[in-house]
Amino acid sequence: MNAYIQRVLEETREKNANEPEFLQTVEEVLTSLEPVVDRHPEYEKMALLERMVEPERVIEFRVVWEDDTGKVNVNRGYRVQFNSAIGPYKGGLRFHPSVNLSMMKFLGFEQTFKNSLTSLPIGGGKGGSDFNPRGRSDAEIMHFCQAFMTELYRHIGPDVDVPAGDLGVGGKEIGYLFGQYKRIRNAYENGVLTGKGLSYGGSFVRPEATGFGAVYYVAEVFRHEGDNFAGKTFALSGFGNVCWGAVTKITELGGKVVTISGPDGYVYDPEGITTKEKIDYLLEMRNSRRDRVQDYAEKFGVEFYPGEKPWGRPVDVVMPCATQNEVNLEDARKIVEAGVRYYIEVSNMPTTNEALKFLLGQEGMIVAPSKAVNAGGVSVSALEMSQNSMRYNWTPKEVDKKLKDIMCNIHDASAKAAEEYGFGYNLVAGANIAGFLKVAQAMIEQGLV
């Protein structure tokens, strides 16, 4: 191991001992940068890696709001402004009880590389709260969003930091957040948030973008392998927005999704989630805020496996779309035993480092990393920012075409970087290297900041 990387890893472990997810992503990324750092001794002189693993700014705040029963609730809000070398901070807001500083920092760090890969001018950031939307009414969601924005507004802006959705934050929440921002600022700065509704500055294809983008990426992998979607089976996890977009596009291209999952377990539908009724039902489940997939099994009379994950089903393609660390070493072994050929990460860091290493070591298996595969969402967010600046909207067709081109570029740039630095067709190392190089270059040119 390169001595400089080794030292930065040790220092990072020491400084962030209580942040396991953050350390996990730093280890994953830095270890694939070895040949790059070997070629660039100037990085060490400029403490480039030390600067990259230190967020530019971390904001933590109190959020106070009243629920429908009149009870006063206190949550913790976060915004981690990780890196602004190539553009304003950009990244989603996550509302989930598991949100903590470690998670925000891991997501902000990943976002920096992901956003760089898109080739669009956006830096990396992430935010959210430990607020739990499960079972909350619309009024409660609105009151929480207003309270959250009452502090967040002073830290963001169209040229400063542009939040968007993530787990627990969809179009509805973005609407409430934007309404409050506009009220406080007394200005119609709709470039301050992305994922907005079409009636007030949203972009066509933004709701579908992460799922569609992931499938466009898979199409590039298939092209590389001389393969295609026809008749292929897919095991997905999750049932939210990203999963819905992916199921829609996979079905359109002739593939068949046979599993989805939730915190309660997973569903196996041997006929596939291929009809409009079934695909629309995913949206209904999400809108109900019940956070369970057993409802799908009951509605369509298929098997539900309580407390289990869908890994181990014999399918052609596995796409984890739920959350971080949903595939550990044991799951990865099951995936390999089931004869899966394509392992395509979609949710952020769904694979533990151990499991990822194991999968990358399997002959004939193709592994693709989330920071590349799910970058379609933030890419269309950046296109939404462009449209807001121009005060003009592209058609759905135009946005979809740009999304496709961006995903194709991400795949090609990753494959090329991996090849150039001696990794062969390793899309994981390639994404880290390609994402890193642009940020590194910008940081060096901007001096010691």
Ligand code: GLU
């Ligand atoms: N939360 C999404 C992501 O992780 C979208 C971020 C955005 O659109 O800014 O990339």
